Every structure is written in structure tokens, then in C-alpha cells.
Amino acid sequence: MSGQKKEFPITWGMVIDIDKCTGCGACMASCQTENNVEPQRDASNKLRSTSWMTVYELTNGKSYPDHDIAYLPRPCQQCGNPPCVSVCPVIATEKNENGGIVSQVYPRCIGCRYCVAACPYHVRYFGWFDPVWPEGMEKTLSPLTSVRPRGVVEKCSFCHHRWTLAKDAARAAGKDPEDLADGAYVTSCVQNCPSGALAFGDLKNPKHKVHELIKSPYAYRLLERLGTDTQVYYISRREWVRKLGDNYLKSE
Amino acid sequence: MSFSEIEKNWYPEGVERCSLGKFMKWLAVLGVVALYGFFAMLVCFTYGLGVTGLDNYFGFGLWITFDLAVIALGAGAFFTGLLRYIIRIDELKNIINLTVIKGFICYSGAMLILSLDVGQPIRSWFGYWHPNVHSMLTEVIFCITCYLMVLIIEYVPLILEQKQINKIPFLHNLAHQMHVVMPLFAGIGAFLSTFHQGSLGGMYGVMFARPYAFRDGFFIWPWTFFLFVLSAISTGPCMTVLICGFMEKVTGRKLTTYRIKSLMCKIGGTMLLIYMVFKYLDTWAWINDILPRAGLTFDQMFYGLVYGRWLFFTELVICLLVPVIFLLTPLRKKPFFMYSGAILACAGVVINRYVFTVQALAQPVLPFTKWEIYSPNWAEWATSLMVIAYGFIIMSLSYRYLPIFPQEVGLNKK
Ligand code: SF4
Ligand code: SF4
Numbered sequence: 011m012s013g014q015k016k017e018f019p020i021t022w023g024m025v026i027d028i029d030k031c032t033g034c035g036a037c038m039a040s041c042q043t044e045n046n047v048e049p050q051r052d053a054s055n056k057l058r059s060t061s062w063m064t065v066y067e068l069t070n071g072k073s074y075p076d077h078d079i080a081y082l083p084r085p086c087q088q089c090g091n092p093p094c095v096s097v098c099p100v101i102a103t104e105k106n107e108n109g110g111i112v113s114q115v116y117p118r119c120i121g122c123r124y125c126v127a128a129c130p131y132h133v134r135y136f137g138w139f140d141p142v143w144p145e146g147m148e149k150t151l152s153p154l155t156s157v158r159p160r161g162v163v164e165k166c167s168f169c170h171h172r173w174t175l176a177k178d179a180a181r182a183a184g185k186d187p188e189d190l191a192d193g194a195y196v197t198s199c200v201q202n203c204p205s206g207a208l209a210f211g212d213l214k215n216p217k218h219k220v221h222e223l224i225k226s227p228y229a230y231r232l233l234e235r236l237g238t239d240t241q242v243y244y245i246s247r248r249e250w251v252r253k254l255g256d257n258y259l260k261s262e
Numbered sequence: 263m264s265f266s267e268i269e270k271n272w273y274p275e276g277v278e279r280c281s282l283g284k285f286m287k288w289l290a291v292l293g294v295v296a297l298y299g300f301f302a303m304l305v306c307f308t309y310g311l312g313v314t315g316l317d318n319y320f321g322f323g324l325w326i327t328f329d330l331a332v333i334a335l336g337a338g339a340f341f342t343g344l345l346r347y348i349i350r351i352d353e354l355k356n357i358i359n360l361t362v363i364k365g366f367i368c369y370s371g372a373m374l375i376l377s378l379d380v381g382q383p384i385r386s387w388f389g390y391w392h393p394n395v396h397s398m399l400t401e402v403i404f405c406i407t408c409y410l411m412v413l414i415i416e417y418v419p420l421i422l423e424q425k426q427i428n429k430i431p432f433l434h435n436l437a438h439q440m441h442v443v444m445p446l447f448a449g450i451g452a453f454l455s456t457f458h459q460g461s462l463g464g465m466y467g468v469m470f471a472r473p474y475a476f477r478d479g480f481f482i483w484p485w486t487f488f489l490f491v492l493s494a495i496s497t498g499p500c501m502t503v504l505i506c507g508f509m510e511k512v513t514g515r516k517l518t519t520y521r522i523k524s525l526m527c528k529i530g531g532t533m534l535l536i537y538m539v540f541k542y543l544d545t546w547a548w549i550n551d552i553l554p555r556a557g558l559t560f561d562q563m564f565y566g567l568v569y570g571r572w573l574f575f576t577e578l579v580i581c582l583l584v585p586v587i588f589l590l591t592p593l594r595k596k597p598f599f600m601y602s603g604a605i606l607a608c609a610g611v612v613i614n615r616y617v618f619t620v621q622a623l624a625q626p627v628l629p630f631t632k633w634e635i636y637s638p639n640w641a642e643w644a645t646s647l648m649v650i651a652y653g654f655i656i657m658s659l660s661y662r663y664l665p666i667f668p669q670e671v672g673l674n675k676k
Contacts, residue, residue: 057317093471099399100388121381123321130471130627138312160310161381257557
């Protein structure tokens with residue numbers, strides 16, 4: 011059984027050009043600070059540390075001189091048909107009307123981690139311990155995002171507080187908040203990517219760059235055949251990179 | 263009169279029990295295990311689930327496996343209740359009390375573990391208050407709670423039948439009245455229980471982005487819904503027989519006839535055969551349809567020892583085909599084969615719940631991720647053992663003071 015796909019007039023999406031990504035990790039760091047992700051006490055265990063945006067290293071598995079690597083930044087894919095949403099027993103996560111962004115309501119979540127089991131992209135993180143900010147570091151907390159208690163699941167939200175700010179700014183300027191100009195709302199990782207590998211916008215709006223980008227013959231999405239219908243697109247001109255976006259049988 | 267003399271008056275009519283001192287020692291050993299688990303539970307509540315071996319890859323681990331296995335094995339209660347009260351297989355009255363207590367222990371124990379396993383236990387009631395009707399887990403939450411209540415209602419008259427309590431006219435009548443309405447509760451229990459056994463399976467089957475667990479199905483239910491029901495009702499009666507056999511070994515007394523145990527195993531075996539047919543069909547469809555659709559092969563579902571292929575063959579052959587033969591042929595007349603069959607069937611359901619819980623999450627769906635290994639740590643083991651010790655304590659007390667086995671007196675006449 012798969013969930014039901016909903017359509018949204020505004021569909022925020024991200025396009026990531028893997029060939030431009032240098033794997034610098036600026037997106038990870040900016041996401042971490044923008045969203046008040048707790049400073050990790052021990053980040054050596056990657057299965058326990060929280061990183062809403064993670065950069066994976068891909069390799070073609072060949073040896074020199076044919077060896078090649080690529081970096082794949084991975085936010086929440088904001089699936090159009092999210093496996094995580096239908097399973098949540100308390101509607102703590104939802105695909106609501108907000109630009110197709112999958113929300114996560116921390117005060118509602120009971121921390122059963124069923125959504126973690128259902129999401130194949132490993133984008134959901136559980137609060138294993140109470141968050142602690144070392145003395146003085148609490149000054150870096152952003153007032154725009156809440157701090158999560160332990161025992162709930164959290165994930166990338168496409169910095170949707172920035173959307174609220176952008177809409178407010180549009181209203182103040184007498185413009186239509188439902189028709190933001192390209193770039194009026196971008197996520198923190200997109201803004202801080204030094205190589206311009208990340209782009210963000212309304213996938214349905216012809217005035218936005220991403221609308222064109224996803225039509226590229228080199229564009230693809232992760233695990234497309236599972237039917238999650240994600241709102242994050244990747245671009246690579248290298249075939250082996252594109253091939254790593256999904257599972258293929260030898261005969262295919 | 264000394265206390266140990268008084269205590270003798272609490273036993274059911276006409277039975278013998280071990281000395282109070284011996285019983286106390288037995289309880290003390292169990293108590294130590296339970297206390298250690300209780301300590302681990304407090305540590306988890308105080309410091310958070312970070313003290314366990316779980317992580318962001320394995321949100322489900324030993325606890326969920328334990329819960330699912332215990333709930334499946336506890337299924338003897340509802341299914342035997344159904345056969346006894348609704349289908350009216352009268353002979354089962356000799357073992358029904360045991361299955362009720364077993365069911366109560368399994369379900370209350372599972373609830374205890376579940377309260378640990380959610381990150382925000384104080385919010386557990388959100389499951390009733392903000393239910394998501396599309397979530398299989400919501401169905402599980404509702405059904406399990408209701409069913410536990412039914413089990414309590416079924417357990418209470420047993421307690422009221424304790425010799426001293428039964429002397430009070432009001433409680434005596436109450437117990438009698440409750441017995442009269444028991445078929446109704448057996449019916450409700452069977453309904454509720456079928457549903458949540460199914461939804462527990464459905465929980466895995468609906469995860470459409472996890473090809474190891476995902477199954478197509480019938481209407482809103484994936485096949486795992488029906489497979490979990492069938493596997494539970496086939497192993498539940500077997501587990502009851504194992505418990506009964508174990509109690510006979512420990513106490514040195516005969517509690518039911520071999521005939522009853524054999525009948526229970528025959529029922530279990532028949533259900534196991536039906537389960538086997540569907541499980542084989544399901545496995546065939548999984549390998550030839552679901553996996554290729556996801557771009558995966560059968561070989562990619564296994565890795566190393568803990569996720570090895572041996573689990574697959576053990577579950578589907580050694581713990582399914584073999585017990586069906588042991589339990590459904592004349593071999594069942596020999597205790598060795600009957601008990602081995604029951605043990606294998608129960609082991610099979612445990613493996614099944616393990617692979618659906620852990621292996622389904624370990625299997626790398628993203629092509630650039632790799633297999634991860636999960637191993638539970640002391641906090642998870644200690645709390646799970648606590649529940650087992652708790653079960654032993656309840657069972658021991660019930661056996662000592664409640665008239666559970668109607669045949670006990672007759673069978674042990676010198
Ligand atoms: S990527 Fe995972 S968390 Fe995000 S919407 Fe999809 S399934 Fe849900
Ligand atoms: S962990 Fe929270 S968001 Fe995830 S399924 Fe459970 S209650 Fe819902």
C-alpha cells in the first residue's frame with residue numbers, strides 16, 4: 011500500500027548539481043546553525059549524530075586512473091508520496107499545504123520512530139539525549155527555530171521559517187506573498203553553498219530557475235522506482251553517478 | 263499457627279505445593295533479575311534512550327523484536343478462547359486458564375516494554391487523542407489496549423476463585439457471573455486480537471520504500487497482515503503446551519493430560535500448515551515480483567552472519583516445514599517430537615519477527631549506503647529479561663494459589 015499523492019500549487023524543491031559539489035560541507039554547517047541542531051558531543055558515531063543535511067561520498071569503485079568520486083548532499087527529499095507520513099500514529103508529520111514541505115511537529119511526536127523505519131533516505135534523526143549547549147554557545151541559538159527536546163524525531167524542513175519571513179517581506183512591500191520572486195526564499199544550505207551546486211525554488215513556477223533545471227536530461231531523483239516522488243532533484247553528467255541514484259538489476 | 267501453616271490454606275483444594283522456603287528462594291532469584299531490569303528501566307527514563315544500543319539507522323531493535331515475538335506467542339489466549347467458547351471444543355477447558363494467564367503476562371509485558379521504547383512516554387496517550395487513521399500503529403495501539411483490558415477481565419474471575427477469596431459470597435457470585443459472560447469476552451478478544459496481530463504485520467508491509475518488508479496485498483492490508491495473524495495463531499497454542507510442559511517438569515506434578523497437549527499441538531500444527539502454504543507463496547512473490555520491481559535481487563537481502571541466508575532457511579524450512587511434519591503426523595504421539603515441533607515453531611516466529619524488525623532496516627536501500635550491524639546493549643537485555651522474570655513471578659504465584667488446572671488433583675492421586 012502506498013500513501014496518497016497530493017498536489018500543491020506551490021511546490022518547493024531543490025536541485026543539486028553533483029558535478030559542481032566539492033564536498034566542502036558548508037551546507038551541513040549552515041543547516042546545523044540555522045536550525046539549532048545541538049552541538050554533537052561525540053560525532054564519531056555517525057549513526058547517532060544529527061545532521062539534517064548530510065554529504066555522502068560516492069565512488070565508481072574503479073582504481074586509478076579510472077577512479078572517480080562525487081559528493082551527494084542529502085536533505086529531506088520532501089517526498090510527494092512520503093512513506094514516513096502515513097505511518098505516524100499521531101499525525102506528528104504531515105504533507106500539508108505548505109508548498110509540499112513535509113512538516114514535523116515536535117510537541118506532537120511521541121518518538122515511536124516508525125517514521126525513521128519507513129524513510130529509506132535516512133533523513134530522520136532521533137533525540138537520544140537531552141540537548142546541551144556548552145557554556146556561551148547558547149548565544150548562537152537562532153530565535154527562528156525551536157530547540158527539540160530529547161525523545162522526538164527531527165528532520166530538514168527546507169528552513170520553512172524562511173518562507174514565512176519571505177512572505178512577510180513581500181506583504182510589507184505590497185507584493186503577492188503567494189508568488190515570490192526567484193530567490194526571495196532560499197534555504198540556508200542553498201544560500202551558503204560556495205560552489206553554487208544547490209538551487210532552490212518553486213518547481214511549478216516557470217519564473218524560477220529550478221523549473222527549467224529539472225527538465226535537464228541529466229536530472230534524476232533518488233530511488234525513483236519506489237514511487238516516493240521526491241521534490242529534490244539531482245543533476246550529473248556522469249552516467250555512473252546517475253546510476254547510483256537507484257537500484258538496478260544486472261539485466262537493466 | 264505459623265505463617266507457613268496458614269499459607270497452606272491458600273492453596274487450591276486437594277493439591278500439593280513445595281515448601282514455602284523453597285518457593286521464596288525461587289521468587290528471590292526472579293526478583294533479583296526483575297530488579298536489575300527495573301534499574302535499567304530507570305536509567306533509560308532518566309538519561310534517555312541514548313543509553314541503549316539503538317541508533318538513527320536502527321530505530322527498532324531488540325525491544326520491538328521482543329514485543330512482537332511475545333505478542334505472537336501470547337496469541338494462544340485469544341485463539342484458544344475462540345475455540346473453547348465460540349467453537350465449543352470443550353476439552354480445552356483444561357488448559358484455558360493457563361492460556362489466559364499467559365496472554366495476560368505477554369501483553370502486559372509488551373506494554374511495559376513499549377512504554378520504554380517511545381521517546382516521550384508521557385505523550386503515549388496522543389495515540390488515542392490525535393490518532394492517524396491511516397497508520398497501522400494507531401490500530402495496534404487501540405487494539406492492544408482494549409485487548410489487555412479483555413485479558414484482565416478474563417483473569418479476574420480466576421483470582422476470585424482462590425480458595426479464601428471465594429469464601430466471600432459477593433466475590434463468589436461475581437466470579438460466577440463473570441464466567442457466564444466469558445464467551446462474549448472471548449469473542450471480543452478474538453476480534454481485537456486478530457486485528458492487532460494483523461496490524462503488527464501490516465506495520466512492516468506498508469513500508470513501501472523498504473523492499474525487504476514491503477508487500478502488496480488485499481484492500482488496505484498488505485500480505486504481512488494475514489501472515490502475522492496466521493503465524494501467531496499457529497505458534498500461540500504451541501507456546502501454551504511448552505509452558506505447561508515446563509511447569510510439569512519444574513513442579514514434578516502432572517497438570518493436564520497428554521491428550522490435551524497433543525490436541526493443542528494438533529491445532530497449532532494445522533494452522534502452521536495453512537501459514538506455511540501462504541508464507542511460501544508470499545516468499546515466492548517477494549522474490550519474483552517485489553524485489554525485481556525495486557531493482558533488487560534475493561542475494562542482496564542477506565549479509566554476513568547476523569543477516570545471513572541461514573536465517574531464511576532456518577525460518578522457512580527447519581522452523582516451518584519440520585514442525586508441520588512433527589505436529590501433524592503420528593510422530594506427535596511421541597513427546598520428543600511433539601515438544602521439538604512446538605519449540606521449532608516458536609523459534610520460527612521469533613526469527614520472523616527479528617528479520618522483519620532488524621534485517622528490514624539493515625538492508626541498504628540507497629545504493630550508496632552499506633549494511634550496518636545492530637547489537638542490543640545491556641539496557642535492552644536487562645529490561646527484556648525483567649519482563650521474562652515478571653512473567654515467571656506471575657505464573658508462579660498463580661500456579662501456587664489459584665486453581666488453574668482442573669485436572670491436577672485427579673492426575674496426581676497416589
Ligand atoms: S525523505 Fe524521508 S523524511 Fe523526507 S519526506 Fe521522504 S520519507 Fe519523509
Ligand atoms: S517518531 Fe514521531 S513523527 Fe515519527 S512516526 Fe513516531 S510519532 Fe510520528
